Amino acid sequence: MSRKKVIYRIAFLLVICLTVFFAGYIYRAISIVNAYGAKVVCSAVYLQHRSVQNVIDEELSAFPFFLATYIVNEKDSSATGTTWGLAKRKAIYRRKLGATLVSDSSEKQIRAQHFMLPLKPSKNTDTIAWPNGNLLPDTLPSGIDPLKLDAVLQQALNGSKDGSPVYTNAIVVLYRGELVAEKYAHGYDKNSLMPGWSVAKSITAALTGILVKQGKLDVNAPAPVAEWKDTDKEKITLEQLLQQTSGLDYEENYRKPSGATSMLFKKGNAAAYAAQLPLAFTPGTVFNYSSGNSNIISRIIREATGKGYHAFPYESLFYKTGMYSIVLEPDASGTYVGSSFCYATARDYARFGLLYYNNGRWNNEQLLPEDWVKTTVQPSAADTLQHYGYQFWLNGFDKNNPSERWYPDVPADMYFADGFGGQDIYIIPSKKLVVVRLGLRVMNENKLLKDIISAIR
Structure with a gap:
C-alpha cells in the first residue's frame, strides 16, 4: 500500500x-x-x-x-x-x-412514590398581621422616604443591563422586620410563586441548622455518607460541604455538558451522583462552588429525619414562619433537589430572610442554633475571596476598602441567598434591611441596594 x-x-x-x-x-x-x-x-x-x-x-x-x-x-x-x-x-x-x-x-x-406531606394550615393570612400573615399596617416606620423608595423600585422594575431588559418580576423590602415596599411586574402579585433556583441552597442550610439544634447532625463531624466509608473521602465534614470546600471534583458550569448539567438534568439521584465523584483537592483546602455538595447535604437531611423527611421542611421551618406557599421539588429518587428547585412567593422568600435577620428566631422560638447565623457568615480559611459561608454568599469583610467587596456601595455585613438569573434575598443587619429581588436576568444589584438604603433616612 x-x-x-x-x-x-x-x-x-x-x-x-x-x-x-x-x-x-x-x-x-x-x-x-x-x-x-x-x-x-x-x-x-x-x-x-x-x-x-x-x-x-x-x-x-x-x-x-x-x-x-x-x-x-x-x-x-x-x-x-x-x-x-x-x-x-x-x-x-x-x-x-x-x-x-x-x-x-x-x-x-x-x-408510585408515596410522600407523607403535612396539611397546609387553614388560615386566612390576609387577616393575620405581618410577618405571620399578610395584613400590613396603614403607616410606615419612621425614617422611610416612601416616594423615593417607590421610585427606586419602579426604576428597578423597568431596569436593563448592557442594553437588555432584566425582567424583574418582584421586589420586596423589609425594614426593621416590617414590609415597607413591594412591587411586581405585570402578571405577578404577592400570591405568585416564583423560582428561587440556588436560594434552595440557603434553605437547605437552614434545615441543616435545625437538625444540628436537635442533636441529629454535627457540622464538625465527618459527613454521614455511606459511600465514603473507608475511602479518601470519609473525612469530609458536614461543615466542608456547607462551605463548598469538600474537595470533590465537580464543575458548576451550565454552558456545556458538565457535572452540574448531568446531575440536575440527566441523573435521577442527584446526591448519589455527586457523592461518587472523586476528590480533586484535599478537603478543606479549596473553595469550589458546587450544587453537588448541596444535594449531598439534602440526602443527609433525608437520612437524619427518616420517614418524616418530606414533611420535615414544612413542619420544622416553613409553616412555623408563615411560608405557606413554598414548594420543594424532588428528583426521581424522592430527595428534594436542595441545590436548585424551589418555588415560593416573594413575601415568603422575605420571611426566610427575616428568620436569619432575627438570628434564627421566630415567634419567641429559636428555630436555628443560637450561633448558627453568626457561623453562617464566617468564610472558611480556604475561601481566599472571603465571600461564602454556610450556603450563603457574603459581601466581604474589608470595612476599610469597599472596592474589595462584592457590592462596594453596600455594607460589609450584608450576606445573601443567590439564585440563577438574579433570585436574591439580601440581609443587611447594619441597615436593618431585608431585600428580595426576583427576575429572569441579573441586574445591577449594587445600585439597587445602594438606592434602597438611600431612601431610608
Missing part, C-alpha cells in the same frame, strides 16, 4: 472519529437542553399557572433553548422537550411536589 493511501485512510478514520465524538457531544447537549426546558415549562405551567408560550418567550427564547419544541400534556400533567425529534425528555407534575424530571427510574416508578 502506498504512503499516500495510508495517509488518506488515517485522515478518513480521524474524520469518522471526530464525527462520532461531536455527534455524541451534540446529542448529550440536546438531551440536557430538552430536559431543562421540560422542567422549566412543567414547573411554570403547573405551579405558576403560566402559558407555555409565555414561558418560551421569557425563559426559553435564547439559544439553544429556542431550537427545542415544548409540549404540555394536560391528561397526565407533564411537559416534554425535544429538539429536531431527538432526545425527548419529560417532566411530570405531582400536586404539592412540583415538577420532577423522568431520569434513571421509569415514569411509573416515580408516580
Whole structure:
C-alpha cells in the first residue's frame, strides 16, 4: 500500500472519529437542553399557572433553548422537550411536589412514590398581621422616604443591563422586620410563586441548622455518607460541604455538558451522583462552588429525619414562619433537589430572610442554633475571596476598602441567598434591611441596594 493511501485512510478514520465524538457531544447537549426546558415549562405551567408560550418567550427564547419544541400534556400533567425529534425528555407534575424530571427510574416508578406531606394550615393570612400573615399596617416606620423608595423600585422594575431588559418580576423590602415596599411586574402579585433556583441552597442550610439544634447532625463531624466509608473521602465534614470546600471534583458550569448539567438534568439521584465523584483537592483546602455538595447535604437531611423527611421542611421551618406557599421539588429518587428547585412567593422568600435577620428566631422560638447565623457568615480559611459561608454568599469583610467587596456601595455585613438569573434575598443587619429581588436576568444589584438604603433616612 502506498504512503499516500495510508495517509488518506488515517485522515478518513480521524474524520469518522471526530464525527462520532461531536455527534455524541451534540446529542448529550440536546438531551440536557430538552430536559431543562421540560422542567422549566412543567414547573411554570403547573405551579405558576403560566402559558407555555409565555414561558418560551421569557425563559426559553435564547439559544439553544429556542431550537427545542415544548409540549404540555394536560391528561397526565407533564411537559416534554425535544429538539429536531431527538432526545425527548419529560417532566411530570405531582400536586404539592412540583415538577420532577423522568431520569434513571421509569415514569411509573416515580408516580408510585408515596410522600407523607403535612396539611397546609387553614388560615386566612390576609387577616393575620405581618410577618405571620399578610395584613400590613396603614403607616410606615419612621425614617422611610416612601416616594423615593417607590421610585427606586419602579426604576428597578423597568431596569436593563448592557442594553437588555432584566425582567424583574418582584421586589420586596423589609425594614426593621416590617414590609415597607413591594412591587411586581405585570402578571405577578404577592400570591405568585416564583423560582428561587440556588436560594434552595440557603434553605437547605437552614434545615441543616435545625437538625444540628436537635442533636441529629454535627457540622464538625465527618459527613454521614455511606459511600465514603473507608475511602479518601470519609473525612469530609458536614461543615466542608456547607462551605463548598469538600474537595470533590465537580464543575458548576451550565454552558456545556458538565457535572452540574448531568446531575440536575440527566441523573435521577442527584446526591448519589455527586457523592461518587472523586476528590480533586484535599478537603478543606479549596473553595469550589458546587450544587453537588448541596444535594449531598439534602440526602443527609433525608437520612437524619427518616420517614418524616418530606414533611420535615414544612413542619420544622416553613409553616412555623408563615411560608405557606413554598414548594420543594424532588428528583426521581424522592430527595428534594436542595441545590436548585424551589418555588415560593416573594413575601415568603422575605420571611426566610427575616428568620436569619432575627438570628434564627421566630415567634419567641429559636428555630436555628443560637450561633448558627453568626457561623453562617464566617468564610472558611480556604475561601481566599472571603465571600461564602454556610450556603450563603457574603459581601466581604474589608470595612476599610469597599472596592474589595462584592457590592462596594453596600455594607460589609450584608450576606445573601443567590439564585440563577438574579433570585436574591439580601440581609443587611447594619441597615436593618431585608431585600428580595426576583427576575429572569441579573441586574445591577449594587445600585439597587445602594438606592434602597438611600431612601431610608
